[in-house]
Amino acid sequence: MSMPTGIFILISLIKCAIALFVLLTLVAYIQLAERKIVAHIQSRVGPNRVGPYGFLQPAADAIKFILKEEVTPAAAHKLLYLMAPMISVVVALVAISVVPIGGTFHLFGYPTQFQIADINIGLLFLLGVMSLGVYGIVLAGWSSNSKYSFLGSLRGGSQMVSYELALGLALIGPVMIAGSLDLRQIVQAQSHIWYIIPEFVAFCIYLTAAFAETNRIPFDLPEAEGELGAGYHTEYSSMKFAMFFLAEYVNMVTVSCVATLVFLGGWHGPVFGPPQLQLWLPVFWFCLKVGFFLFLYIWVRGTLPRFRYDQLMAFGWKFLVPLALANVLITGVVLSVMK
Amino acid sequence: MIPLSYYLILSAILFCIGVAGFFFKRDIVSIFISIELMLNGVNLAFVAFSHALHSISGNLFVFFVMVVAAAEAAVGLAIIIAVVRARQTLNVDRMDLMKL
Amino acid sequence: MSLVPAEFYWRILPELVLAGFGAVLMLIEGGGRAGNRGRLGAYVALLGSLLAFGAVFIQAANPGDAFQHMFRVDGFTVFFDFVIIGATVVVVLLSMDYLPTQHLERGEFYALLLFGTVGMTFMVGSVELIMIFISLEISSISTYVLAGYRRHAPRSTESSLKYFLLGSFATAFFLYGIALVYGATGTTQLYDVARASLTPIVGGGEADRVLLLAGALMFIGLGFKVSAAPFQVWTPDVYEGAPAPVTGFMSAGPKAAAFAIFLRIFYVALHSSGHAWFWMVYVAAILSMCLGNIAALLQTNIKRMLAYSSIAHAGYVLVAFAALGPEGISAVMFYLAAYVAMNIGAFAVVSHFAHREERYVDVKDYAGLGFRFPVPAFCLSLFLFSLIGVPLTGGFFGKLYVFRAALDAHLVGLTVIAVLNSALAAFYYLRVVVFLYMRQPAEEIAAPPMTGAFSLVMIACVAVVIWLGVFPNRVLEFASRSAAQMLR
Amino acid sequence: MHPALFFIFGGIALAGAINLLVQRAPIYSALSLVAVMGALAVLFLLLGAEFIAFIQIIVYAGAIMVLFVFVIMLLNADVPEPTRRSKVAQAIGYPVMALLLVELAGFFAAAFGATPVRTGGYLVQVAAVGQALFHEFLLPFEVTSVLFLVGVTGAVLLAARREERHGAAPRATRVHAGVPTRAMAEALSVPPNAMGGAVIEPAPQPESEPAHARAQGDGR
Structure with a gap:
């Protein structure tokens, strides 16, 4: 640590602020993009009234969220009811802090990274924090004291716990090849070949599990609106609902970032031009890849139907987990043979 | 810089609070939670010793304790569910079919 | 890469066989036709436990350490492996009768039995505390589940719950003890601990005190497992509520294994502080004997009575334990071997008479059975006589060696208390015999058939009890040799 | 710091x-x-x-x-x-x-x-933990697999609601009502019917019954 503590904290705070701002804006526009794209898939127009092409729609939504009345159900467990959305959003935001999006640059004369916290077991940190996200959902459903919320949260909780296993196992293959849990080193190790090629099976497992982990279609059983109202956040309104909403989209961004880092070579891509461009091109490639995943999310939502709950569980436990285990085994055997 | 004894005393306190919880709590789930707290106290002691001794085995012990705790939790909660199914209560004082 | 040489596998062969057959049982349970699964499972489990029993001979032929000095095959290990796996064979045979009677026959039961045995055998062979802890947990967790196996019977689940909560509580103490040993000596390998406790690395002169505290904590944990007073509270309830063959199993396998690690930990690792923990053992021995026997006098439920009697027997074992020498160890070993045979035999008869839903487990139900079912009643009487310590039974020599070891160590007071207690114990054992032969039945209990499995159980247990009672020398010599070997 | x-x-x-x-x-x-x-x-x-x-x-x-x-x-x-x-x-x-x-x-x-x-x-370092796990602590590591097998078996044995030999409920009806299935129950070691079948009545409670109890009853 060559950097003085004061500077370190200052730089970290600046990065946090930027990340928060970018992320919140991004989430708002992902939502707009989702509505637009799904509308096009379904031959509709989508939001087009607020601003040109509906560009100010997110702002309008935000105002609406803030101005709506806060409703707390009379029979709710007040404290837990209040805590649940906060847990969700905090966990989602903390997870993103270890995601690197580019190389190294200089700030105030000190070298620093395109990343809030550069820790050497970033992937483990991510998995750890993501495993806490389930509390938000479970507590939300239980504390609302409503049967739809309750069933939604039970479904969501068990789904997340189940698919977390497959998600973690899918990441082990690439980690074994890279020999590190440091996200930067994993990216560095992919300078020759992106891990999507040797670890294609793991990539597919990861992608599937990630959809389930973020409770998105086709695995959005926790909030299957046809059956359960809005699932675990049925009883939430206004800002508290917005927090769940925010958490869901931030989680989407996080898992997309991890997919990019671990399977798609992170910020690797053709780099050329003047130094300033060389600095920012990797970031651009990274964002492009993440954008692709986000588009995939929306695309899938527009096209695929929802799984049935028992199919979801059977698929996770009887297919994905054994497949992921086999993948770990095969990766290990191949690695030891090649050594 | 902190003496090792601080960590160990914290671990002892956690352990003892767990022991107290085991005796005070009336519902079986909370009793089980107290046992988990005791195990956490032990884990802290293991890691502290591991640090002081510069020996990696303490870390490994914690790993194994977690494995054991996971298996224990699965079975323990299953037992609790079976009991509640049979008895419709969580209160440990109602577990008195057989005289103690 | 000679990380795992071939002889390591020979040294853990019984465990491998048991675990392998346990896994096969799970596979059978998953596939196959529903009707026959349980029966097939029973035969597979029987085969597995018999093969494991045979594997102990192979294990015995390959003495030495395995897996980075975590596991050690010596006479001590082999002796307890025979006792424990033998108990498992008997319990499997017993369950082949019991489970169909209760309409509960499923392969998982046998799988858990075998896995539990894996835990116990690993336990007695391990010379490393974390390994001991893990195998202790394997054996405990499978026993918790087995105790609650009749899960629709409130008593069974309640018994399982009490066993589980108190057992985990005790395990936490045991674990804290391990942590302290690790902190004081920097190792958890028992023989290294013994060496390191002479030249401690942490805390200078305080290391002795830390080790003593560790010993006390481990004593609490293991005291629970062997149901020694004052940690015996769970025993009667758990023994009463658990299915009868499981109770027999619990009173034999886990108890023998827990005593085995008790011996190893205290005699080997904590040898240097022996003068201090001697008093813990002393007090626990007296408490267990007196409390167990007096409470047993008041029971009418046979399972509860045997539970209290098993507390008392733990007390006798602790008497030998307090002798602090190789004679003490060999006496403990011999006593446990005899105790396992007679106690499982007694529980076998109890489970034989228990009938559906365990209706007949009161001493009154046994009135007049002596003439209606002469063979089981005779065997039960024999086991009870052996538990009293009548000559020509294994129990006699067991007690004799225990008392001799205690007297050799000049523990006269303790020996006197133990002898008085043995006399007291005769009352409640004899009461059952009186009911068997001298009372008229109030209600005719249904006739359980004498199946082949049950006959085998009876033959095996009677044979061992008589053998140990008539020709004790070979076993005792083996025990003495292993004791000396273990202490080296 | x-x-x-x-x-x-x-x-x-x-x-x-x-x-x-x-x-x-x-x-x-x-x-x-x-x-x-x-x-x-x-x-x-x-x-x-x-x-x-x-x-x-x-x-x-x-x-x-x-x-x-x-x-x-x-x-x-x-x-x-x-x-x-x-x-x-x-x-x-x-x-x-x-x-x-x-x-x-x-x-x-x-x-x-x-x-x-x-x-x-x-x-x-994480790598050091891995090394130790597969060298020094190989035996305990492998033995924990037995522990897990015991845990899984035990949990399923005690908590899973077994279908009776003859009267197994038709699966589709249960699933349609959004009731967790056997797989989930095994995963979580909870009774599959706990929510759908109103198996668990809450312990006698003096106050008004919370909505969860009703949810349990209505799931089917």
Whole structure:
């Protein structure tokens, strides 16, 4: 640590602020993009009234969220009811802090990274924090004291716990090849070949599990609106609902970032031009890849139907987990043979 | 810089609070939670010793304790569910079919 | 890469066989036709436990350490492996009768039995505390589940719950003890601990005190497992509520294994502080004997009575334990071997008479059975006589060696208390015999058939009890040799 | 930096533990324990045990405690009614706890009071943990697989609602109602019908019945 503590904290705070701002804006526009794209898939127009092409729609939504009345159900467990959305959003935001999006640059004369916290077991940190996200959902459903919320949260909780296993196992293959849990080193190790090629099976497992982990279609059983109202956040309104909403989209961004880092070579891509461009091109490639995943999310939502709950569980436990285990085994055997 | 004894005393306190919880709590789930707290106290002691001794085995012990705790939790909660199914209560004082 | 040489596998062969057959049982349970699964499972489990029993001979032929000095095959290990796996064979045979009677026959039961045995055998062979802890947990967790196996019977689940909560509580103490040993000596390998406790690395002169505290904590944990007073509270309830063959199993396998690690930990690792923990053992021995026997006098439920009697027997074992020498160890070993045979035999008869839903487990139900079912009643009487310590039974020599070891160590007071207690114990054992032969039945209990499995159980247990009672020398010599070997 | 962090997170752990003790509803006890675990994870980091710190979060807080919370929700565990023996238990509990604490603390202060702990004094790399696991600790590592097998078997044996030999309920109806299936139940070791079949009546409760109980009844 060559950097003085004061500077370190200052730089970290600046990065946090930027990340928060970018992320919140991004989430708002992902939502707009989702509505637009799904509308096009379904031959509709989508939001087009607020601003040109509906560009100010997110702002309008935000105002609406803030101005709506806060409703707390009379029979709710007040404290837990209040805590649940906060847990969700905090966990989602903390997870993103270890995601690197580019190389190294200089700030105030000190070298620093395109990343809030550069820790050497970033992937483990991510998995750890993501495993806490389930509390938000479970507590939300239980504390609302409503049967739809309750069933939604039970479904969501068990789904997340189940698919977390497959998600973690899918990441082990690439980690074994890279020999590190440091996200930067994993990216560095992919300078020759992106891990999507040797670890294609793991990539597919990861992608599937990630959809389930973020409770998105086709695995959005926790909030299957046809059956359960809005699932675990049925009883939430206004800002508290917005927090769940925010958490869901931030989680989407996080898992997309991890997919990019671990399977798609992170910020690797053709780099050329003047130094300033060389600095920012990797970031651009990274964002492009993440954008692709986000588009995939929306695309899938527009096209695929929802799984049935028992199919979801059977698929996770009887297919994905054994497949992921086999993948770990095969990766290990191949690695030891090649050594 | 902190003496090792601080960590160990914290671990002892956690352990003892767990022991107290085991005796005070009336519902079986909370009793089980107290046992988990005791195990956490032990884990802290293991890691502290591991640090002081510069020996990696303490870390490994914690790993194994977690494995054991996971298996224990699965079975323990299953037992609790079976009991509640049979008895419709969580209160440990109602577990008195057989005289103690 | 000679990380795992071939002889390591020979040294853990019984465990491998048991675990392998346990896994096969799970596979059978998953596939196959529903009707026959349980029966097939029973035969597979029987085969597995018999093969494991045979594997102990192979294990015995390959003495030495395995897996980075975590596991050690010596006479001590082999002796307890025979006792424990033998108990498992008997319990499997017993369950082949019991489970169909209760309409509960499923392969998982046998799988858990075998896995539990894996835990116990690993336990007695391990010379490393974390390994001991893990195998202790394997054996405990499978026993918790087995105790609650009749899960629709409130008593069974309640018994399982009490066993589980108190057992985990005790395990936490045991674990804290391990942590302290690790902190004081920097190792958890028992023989290294013994060496390191002479030249401690942490805390200078305080290391002795830390080790003593560790010993006390481990004593609490293991005291629970062997149901020694004052940690015996769970025993009667758990023994009463658990299915009868499981109770027999619990009173034999886990108890023998827990005593085995008790011996190893205290005699080997904590040898240097022996003068201090001697008093813990002393007090626990007296408490267990007196409390167990007096409470047993008041029971009418046979399972509860045997539970209290098993507390008392733990007390006798602790008497030998307090002798602090190789004679003490060999006496403990011999006593446990005899105790396992007679106690499982007694529980076998109890489970034989228990009938559906365990209706007949009161001493009154046994009135007049002596003439209606002469063979089981005779065997039960024999086991009870052996538990009293009548000559020509294994129990006699067991007690004799225990008392001799205690007297050799000049523990006269303790020996006197133990002898008085043995006399007291005769009352409640004899009461059952009186009911068997001298009372008229109030209600005719249904006739359980004498199946082949049950006959085998009876033959095996009677044979061992008589053998140990008539020709004790070979076993005792083996025990003495292993004791000396273990202490080296 | 190190003392400050120790006192902050040690304090959190302590507060969580005390809260665990005084809270009467199991759900709050469970959440307090999660807080304790989180704080302990930070202490583990301070002690250089990176891997253990994150495993603590992933396994303990993220899996084991989630299981607890699930079971508490399923059983609708609430504040237990006070019973006679509580007093007796407290009478035993206080002295036992106090004695044990004084003993332990005394020993620790005397034996380890002079051993310093400093940040970066000893750092356990994840790779080193892996190495040790597959060399020194190979046997315990492999033996834990038996432990897990026992755990899984036991949990399913005790908690899973078995379909009876002849009268198995048609699966489709249950599934359609959004009731967790066998697979989920096995995963979580909860009874599959706990919500759908109104199997579990909540323990007799004096106050008004909360909505969960109704939810349990209406699932089918």
